[in-house]
Amino acid sequence: MNDTATEISRRKAWLMAARPHTLPAAAAPVIVGVGFALHEGLFAPLPALAALVGAALIQVGTNFANDYYDAVKGVDTDERTGFTRVTQSGLISPSKVKQAMYGTFLLAIVVGVYLVYVGGLPILVIGLASVVSGIAYAGGPFPLGSNGLGDLFVFVFFGVIAVMGTFYVQAAQILAAPFSIGIPGGTVTMHAFLASLPVAAISTNILVVNNIRDLKNDRKAGKRTLAVLIGYRASRGEYVGMLALAYLVPVYFATTEAFGVGVLLPLLTIPYAAMVARTVLTKTSGEALNPALEQTGKLLAAYSVCFALGMVA
Template sequence: MTGVANAADVSRTKAWLMAARPQTLPAAAAPVLVGTGLAVREGLFAPLPALMAFVGAALIQVGTNFANDYYDAVKGADTDDREGFTRVTQSGIIAPEEVKRATAITFSLAILTGTYLVYVGGLPILVIGLLSVASGVAYTGGPYPLGYYGLGDLFVFLFFGIVAVTGTFYVQAAQVLADPLTVGVPAGTVSLTAFLASLPVAGVSTNILVVNNVRDRETDAEAGKTTLAVLLGYRWSRVEFIALLALAYAVPVWFWLNDFGPTVLLPLLTLPYAAVVARTVCTERSGEALNPALERTGKLLAAHSALFALGMVVT
């Protein structure tokens, strides 16, 4: 069993860091980097909305992690046979009611942060924000937990990719182009370019979950947690991983062929690293091999997104 900690040996600070899973924060930072890079290129950069978009995204990410930790434990999906990183609820390091309370507090802070973004972006941001929080809870909680019915990958692709990137671009564009508390969608705040720019983030963010679910496929199936990896099996889950990587590298090429300069191809510098990660995912099943691959996929997301954003700014 990988990464299991004894409750007596873990400080409160370390325990909460384990629950928050800071190694997943690239999934919150990446869409803000890309959305902001595009906003700078379009002359629509607004620093405060960009910062608050990151704070809100990070809080939703951490809140989702807390909810996942709590609900997987109380539903019995996390067991002693699981090979992933230590879950604080299941292992008894933090009491379930404390993790549940932390989930509510974190999502409440995300909503509070979002009030400024609603002021800037109006009704569209209110709708997006509430849906993002609701989906973060519904990923493993509620009457129809998305992650238990093969919908987790779609949730991540949509909310940590498309919605997060286009939303980051939108709030900055709205700050520059529109009046506060707008009801509709102001002209120039939503574009096909922003949607396409979101696809690499969506793809690699989803691949973090793919690695996680390939690692946990056997224990998830035994616990009745029907992830997409459980439905697809190892072979097609690996096909999904490669396809999402291909999407991440095809989009910069498309941008380059459509009036962006060659610097937009900077993400291709990460291809050798991506190939190493892909080789592990396509040949291994154990937590010993896939836990490092999970962290490396997060690092790949951060590097690809930073280079993509830089490439758009200086192109």
């Protein structure tokens, strides 16, 4: 193999490790947070852009952490039916993946310095908690993903906190002085929390599909995901329940005086959601659920764009 082919293979391996198909989970909460900020008249472009970059870095850093820790702990084996993991397969050495994990989280912290300047102490706490949790998802003495807490982690950090945090830094830029110690008025609202729930729900469903696909292998490896703990039937019920939550929120918003009927725009994605759900409810193989995993990510992206546009409209 010549040097050029080797370099291309190396780039492809790193792309596999970064898992770009998961980036909708990073972009979606920022899109919704920006849409809500526009609705409230509190849009601030620089904090929104920094939130997007920071969220993407935390997502990629978490992907590196999962790849590394699941390999060194023996969770990933040759029987795995999901996407190729570069550490377990030997494409990239464990030490290099670990270095990439820490380097990516360090970059996220650098971006976070600006957000802390804008949003103050609350953003410092949220940012550090996000980084620590990203590592603790698969690493540390009590890995969240291996002890039934992965779904809760995704719901909270990649949904609620990500959407509300995106809105918060924009609102703080306009309503508060730099580096405030407390929470400025108008930066944390009930509507912002409710707007975060659909993103939290569909982001969680990405993990649900992943864990249903890997249920048998995870059980053999001693990885106690929520799917392992509650089984196929309840996990599928979780998937449907999360979809129901996602589609009830815009319906509720449409009944309030603060939003118009445009907020119902996400309902246009229901047929696509139903198609993906049909696969999740009937299949267990990687051949069927790998596409469903990517499709759930696409659903998250489409829903979030529609939701943001609907709030602005």
